Amino acid sequence: MDLLDNAVESIQVGVEDYATGTRPRLLSAVRNIHAGILLLYKEALRRDSPDDSDEVLLKARNLPSRDSTGKLVIVGVGKKTVDVQQIKERFEGLGINTDWSRFDRINEVRNDVEHLYPQLDQKALAGLISDSFLIIRDFIAEELKDDPRELLGEASWKAMLDVSTVYEKEKQECAKLLENADWKSEVVKKGVMSMVCSACGSDLLKPVEDSYHEINLECSSCGNYEGPDSYAEKAVASALADEAYFALKDGGETPIANCPECGQEAYVMEERRCAACGNEAEHTCARCGNEIPAEEMSSSPLCGYCEHMSSKDD
Ligand SMILES: [Zn+2]
Ligand SMILES: [Zn+2]
Ligand SMILES: [Zn+2]
Known part of the structure; x- marks a missing residue:
């Protein structure tokens, strides 16, 4: 041989x-x-x-x-x-x-x-x-x-x-354009750098700003076009993979939450903003005044406990 x-x-x-x-x-x-x-x-x-x-x-x-x-x-x-x-x-x-x-x-x-x-x-x-x-x-x-x-x-x-x-x-x-685009989230910016096109697998992605000042990603290989509602979850997951891993392993604060507005797992806790829909949720519970933890963000403006209690009152 x-x-x-x-x-x-x-x-x-x-x-x-x-x-x-x-x-x-x-x-x-x-x-x-x-x-x-x-x-x-x-x-x-x-x-x-x-x-x-x-x-x-x-x-x-x-x-x-x-x-x-x-x-x-x-x-x-x-x-x-x-x-x-x-x-x-x-x-x-x-x-x-x-x-x-x-x-x-x-x-x-x-x-x-x-x-x-x-x-x-x-x-x-x-x-x-x-x-x-x-x-x-x-x-x-x-x-x-x-x-x-x-x-x-x-x-x-x-x-x-x-x-x-x-x-x-x-x-x-592509890397230069991504670097210089007007990102509203540093986490998303970091995440898209290592992303590939979901249609063809190419990593030649370019940022294209639309009339709502949203940054879309256009694939230079196949022309596939993705808005933040479609790429944000992937970008956030990729950028915060290490933090998410250590939070799970050592019991620290979870860096990503489910957005109370759009439901995507793209709410970045440290930026207090959803990378998919731009929603800036309430982080303090309107009923008990406690800080709402990442795991309960989807019930914002209430914490999980207060949401449960108030749904019982109805
Ligand atoms: Zn493509
Ligand atoms: Zn959202
Ligand atoms: Zn509460």
Whole structure:
């Protein structure tokens, strides 16, 4: 089994799939390029495996054994090779580097693309090609000590480089526009920076202000248009994911509440404002005067207890 040849072939076929551009071929491009990168990673593990270890670093299962001199050795067992999590662990232990945040994005597209993105086109996958190109270029040069252009071949190299260059430029422009837009919420601003189009998966989103001074998001790839009522929940959840996690784990204050006005889970407690509808709710209970906690915001202007009591009075 020649992993390196398979890796290169897989990437080359993926680039051809991408160039063809029909939906089935684009899905195939994602699978092939993803598989190609994993094979490059596995090649690095194969090379680092000691001789006579049955490719211990490459195999998912390892067992202790004794060599002919009676010395303890760990050897690879079976046919199954490492999965992504095992590759991460072994790379860390061995000091092999790759851009895991880029790979995780590719992995996400690989997992979501078939179900989530009905309007898939070449441009929507430009980000994936760009991420892949940068990973492949650096990993081949720095970890496999080979020439990526020579290994991939001029045609595939040039095709990926062109897509990547155009994409990175457009991505920068989108980021600048998002950065400079007139956001009413810092939390939403932070959240949209890492969002993708819900129709095609592209992350080339641009802000467009409408006549109500609401900021809508327009996808540069497929033209899909989303207002705050549709993207606010996602943006808020993404921006406050860490805070929400620690609030749940350590029992701190929940950062996001259900809006009493529109019902969306987009009410940002620290900003005292709903990111979806702009509602600024009452935070002090009109009946008992206590601060209304996040969990009871949906009953504002009353706290949960007072709402319960007053509904009994009716
Ligand atoms: Zn789109
Ligand atoms: Zn609301
Ligand atoms: Zn109350």
